Amino acid sequence: MALWAGRFKKEINANVNAFNSSISFDARMYKHDIMGSQAHAKMLAKQGIISRQNLTEILKGLNDILCELENGDLLFDPHAEDIHMFIEAELTKRYPESGKKLHTARSRNDQVALDLRLYTRDEIKDIQGMLMELMQVLINQAKGHTHTIMCGYTHLQRAQPITFAHHLMAYVEMFYRDYTRLDDCMKRLNVSPLGSGALATTTYPIDRHFVAQELHMNDIMYNSLDGVSDRDYAIELANDLAMIMMHLSRLSEEIILWCSWEFKYIELDDAYATGSSIMPQKKNPDIAELVRGKSARVINDVSTLLTMMKGLPLAYNKDMQEDKETLFDAIDQVKLCLPVFSDMINTMKVNKQRMQECAAKGFINATDCADYLVKKGKAFRDAYKTTGQLVAYCIDHDEVLETLPLDIYKSFDEVFEKDVYQAISLLTCVENRLVDGGPAPQTCQKAIKRMEKQLEALNHG
Template identity: 45%
Template sequence: MKSTRRRGSTKPKARASTKGLKAWAGRFGEETNRLVEAFTASVQFDQRLYSWDIQGSLAHCRTLQRAGILTATEAKTLIRGLEQVQAELDRKRFRFHPGDEDIHMAIERRLTELVGPVGGKLHTGRSRNDQVATDLRLYLRDMLATLRSRLEALQRAFVSQARANLGIVMPGYTHLQRAQPVLVSHHWLAYVEMLERDKGRLADALVRLNVMPLGSGALAGTNYPVDRQYTAQLLSFPAVSQNSLDAVSDRDFVVEVLAALAVLMMHLSRLSEELILWASQEFRFVDLPDRFCTGSSMMPQKKNPDVPELVRGKTGRVYGHLMGMLTTLKGLPLSYNRDMQEDKEALFDALDTAQASVEVLAELVQGLRVNRPVVEQAAEVGGMLATELADYLVLKGLPFRETHAIVGQIVRYCIEKRRELADLSLGELKRFAKQFEADVMERLTVQGAIERKSQTGGTGRQAVAARLVAWEKRLA
């Protein structure tokens, strides 16, 4: 029998049920493909944001009540429901459903199950675009505070080592060649200064991320009379975003945090490289705690510096997240695009990596031991006092370039004779420059070389001790 349905008819097919449909499914005529469901879902990684998402939702709920969009009873019901959802998630009793796209929709779905249709009112005047941006900023505020605390613990470990080893001299290096003697404490405090700048970068990033985007809607703002300043006050944001398009599409703050983490990891990698070298049998400058090393499955004598090696390796991973985020953002038109979902895994992993690296290195540094006889003997050889001789001649009136050439000839003489500068007699020195006098022998001691660097920032014991006291007070 010939069909009586007219060609071109657009009458929609009725759905058997709306149960289980996406919150946005009303416009669509068929269910989402299962491959798309899996490909686009983010709940497996963004569920760590649940506490901050609920925090934002509580503030939004109170703001809707203040605007007269929710009654006091409705707001009370929603707040009670959100607190129950929080408790379930905290206790790991929350049951995720296959249809939960992300943590935001999972929470809303469970909230509606608990409180009924009023749960659907919570999203009034809000989009996942401004919701996610708010969650991320709240999350980062807390995570950066934790990281800064761990950085201070690492700084304290270095300060403790500097105090324990004050007075021990070691070779300072340039180009990985022995250059001039320095105090071991001076070397450790160099890392304290680096970490302080890392803390400063995180604090700078916090200034720009601590701006509330909630109330920007999907991209254009909201049609409801919400008091954004009130919401910001509830969430302890000192400022609110001034452009809704920018607010929902801004991930500068993610890039900035990743950049700060990359610099931090670079510093930790430099430290790791030194620890790896110094713990080797070729250097033997330090002994790493056994509990932070591993052995070989084949060679019984091995003590491998796996922790610093892994920190050095993980540094490239954090660099990759920074470059990946920059690449993701570089071609996006305003405003929100789903590409931005890629920000979270990169950010979470970079933060986890940096947090773990800082934490484990703080314990390792606290427990390492400096091999004093080895480092002090290394500071006595290799022409380490050559610059002292050159500076001595400058003080006798010769131009530095001339003294540099003279001392270079003396160093060559020592190499040929297989002797150290400190072994030379005054008579031998006078062969190269008549300006050498008896007081030159005071220049040919490591301790004398150290003490002459007494200016601010130098390796002189007095300068280092003063800086050490300042750091001890600052980190107390």
């Protein structure tokens, strides 16, 4: 019989019980449920609400349950309503009097709100560790390619010369922001709702701050209605995870392009690609494609949480049971993608020569040609027009700016001299972009060092 069955005259319908049950997915919070119950019991004993004997039995019982769940001697009861009821029922079997006193001054509403916060707190730390690993992998790749010239694109059209290191470091900046967003989420997440009760606290003289300190939480929630019904932190975390997946998806798209025959900028290690069942020549970037696909799933999780919450009156509503499966899915997908993605990036081979060849044929030094004319005294708009005409001439005559004869240059503008070839050299174009945030090798090396210091500060923060 359910622990709450006193009000009811008959057993709950079996189909309703299965429909109502959440243990199939909330069982993963068993450690956090036990952790919260231990802190609650200590507080009850400190306040004289339960005896020291009750506390001793509760703590021993909960520790035994934890150990048995960990080593497989105790299995979750699939017929239990949820993980909270399962653990309390199991404790009560072992210590009937003390077990029945554990739930004093507590509701499942504030209990589940606490458990989910404790669980997601641990998951954030794990995900941050994975983000740190990915950033280090990208930085290590970037260090070897500060002089590897490639095309920078806009509209997926060749635009201006950059380095491969500069391109990779753009993603490091994105993932760094993702890491710090999780830090920000943690500040709002790591507060204790326990003591809010069902919605209106309790008449017992509890010490909510003691429980928060026991659980290493920063503070308590100061409105009991908000304490049991707030899921902002879950939505915020899901959104942060969606941002991570969006960034992974963008990089996945580029990897998919780069390892195609049309680009051939990189080659994925055989361990991180698959073949075709019918076409023997194929080497498919399935990992990148799966990550790109899974990003849609995590983005949808944010929408699910927002839609679930948008029509709920205060305080707790059973709809909120849907928060866990959705948030757990977002967490699981990110944790599935990050490690394998790091390994894929770490083992890929970069085709420097191919990048250089593509950069040489894309007129990506046209802006530098226009800048050359500006430095000779021309107005930028006039220089822009002249350079555009030069590019059109090159296209019509199967030429490139680097090898176009000087007399042709002069036919468009007499100010052109032999120094134009140095000015439009791809290496010159990149090396002269020394502005902070630019692709010049020394600027990029400076950016790498800056980021390494920032990551070191996070590690020791």
